[in-house]
Amino acid sequence: MVAAGAIIAINGLNPLSLIVLGVGGTIAIAHSIISKVSSKNDETQHPAPTIEIPATGEFKIYRQAELNRTIASLKANGAILIAGEDGSGKSVLGNAVIEKLQAEGFMVAFVEPTTPKQMLLEIAHQFDIPVENLEGKSLTVDKLKRAIAGFLEENTAFLILDDAHACDVKFRMWLKQLRRNHAPMLLLATDPPRSDIFINIPRIELKPLxxxxxxxxxxxxxxxxxxxxxxxxxxxxxxxxxxxxxxxxxxxxxxxxxxxxxxxxxxxYFDITPLILLVGVIFVIMRFIGLGTNDQALYIFGGIAAAIFLGISRVLYQLPPEDRRIR
Known part of the structure; x- marks a missing residue:
């Protein structure tokens, strides 16, 4: 038994690596199967809620936890970003936030992407901020920004911006300046870049319903x-x-x-971790078979493939999760 192990080690195959990969692949596959069985048991013990058909035109919120978290953050003079794919319910959630805040007597300005000046004018109108000076001339963009910033410093008011990813970069940089003064704001965006204002505030990723x-x-x-x-x-x-x-x-x-x-x-998205581990085990088994059958080509191919696989797996393991990567 010792001699056989020595022969395998001399020929370049590490039995410990084979055992570790085999056990790891088996555990991962078993974990996947157990998770599926467990989820089925949970569905059996805790069946999905009975379908309740809302009345025609009735407004129903399916993301109550996200709504409560957003409201709490805004009331604490915070800012929050709600991100998700198109149609995931960002605007619906934003409208629910507006209704709840206005029902409690707060001032809210809701804007959608247009030109920077048009957006500033819309914010000013919703906050009842004068857009003309004493001489009756329209305020410039810079003066509008200062007027809105001053209003937010002196009053409890909330700024909500839909499709924030489509806004002009300079406008987003102004939002970043507002955040430095602790102006509460809610941004709704689809795949926002991790830059300017988007990297400064916490985000909620909307999961599928x-x-x-x-x-x-x-x-x-x-x-x-x-x-x-x-x-x-x-x-x-x-x-x-x-x-x-x-x-x-x-x-x-x-x-x-x-x-x-x-x-x-x-x-x-699907979790392919068990499949990746299984591929790694197959490569090592190929190397072992090549060694046992004296097939040098199979032995060399299995060794090279296993080495490349282990290297790539190690690199991928060291990468941060998708939601933490900088784009």
Whole structure:
């Protein structure tokens, strides 16, 4: 047994590496299977909420936790960024924040990207800030910025900006200056760059909505269009929409119009860690087989492939998670 181990070691194959990779791959695959079984058990013990069809035109929030966190941050004179793919519900969440703040008596200015001066004028109008001087002349961009900054310093007011990623860079730099003076603001953006104002404030990444919420949205959209969808049809449309509420409503529209769609526009990510580990184990096994059968080509190929795989895996392991990378 010792002699066999020595022969393997002399020929360049480390038995410990083989054992570690084999055990690691087995554990990862077993963990994946256990997670799936556990999730199924959870679904059995804790079934999805019963679908409640909101009344036509009724406004329903499916992201209550994000709403509460955003409101709390703004009231603490903080700033927060809500990021997510198109149609993930950023604007709906922003409107809910506005309604809640205004219902409590706070002043809120909501703007969408246009030219910097138009945006400044819109903010000034919503805050009732004069846009003309004593001589009746319109204020310049710089004077508007100073007037708004002074107003925010003296009053409890909130600035909410939709599609902030589409704003002019100079305007975003002005927002950064406002944040230095602790002006509370909420930014809504799709894939915002990690620069200027976006790197200065904490962010909330909107995850896909759960299946029951997407189904409720589809059922409500179908009811508004006076069409009946079978459970099998809902399931098919739900796969097309993923967890995106806008795509859920669009899928119902396409079904109503009889439009056949093969693909989906939503993003969906899968954990391929078990597959990667399995590939690594296969490479090492190939090297071991080549050694046992005296197939030099297979032995060399397995060794080179295993070395490259281990190197790439190590590099990827050292990289930060996607949501922490600087773009």
């Amino acid at each position: 759960p299946e029951y919420a997407i189904r409720e949205i589809m059922v409500q959209a179908a009811a508004e269009r006076a069409i009946a969808l079978k459970p099998s049809e809902l399931s098919k449309l739900q796969e097309r929409a993923g967890g995106n509420p806008m795509l859920a409503a669009r899928a119902v529209d396409e079904e109503y119009l009889g439009i056949e769609m093969e693909g989906a526009d939503h993003r969906r």
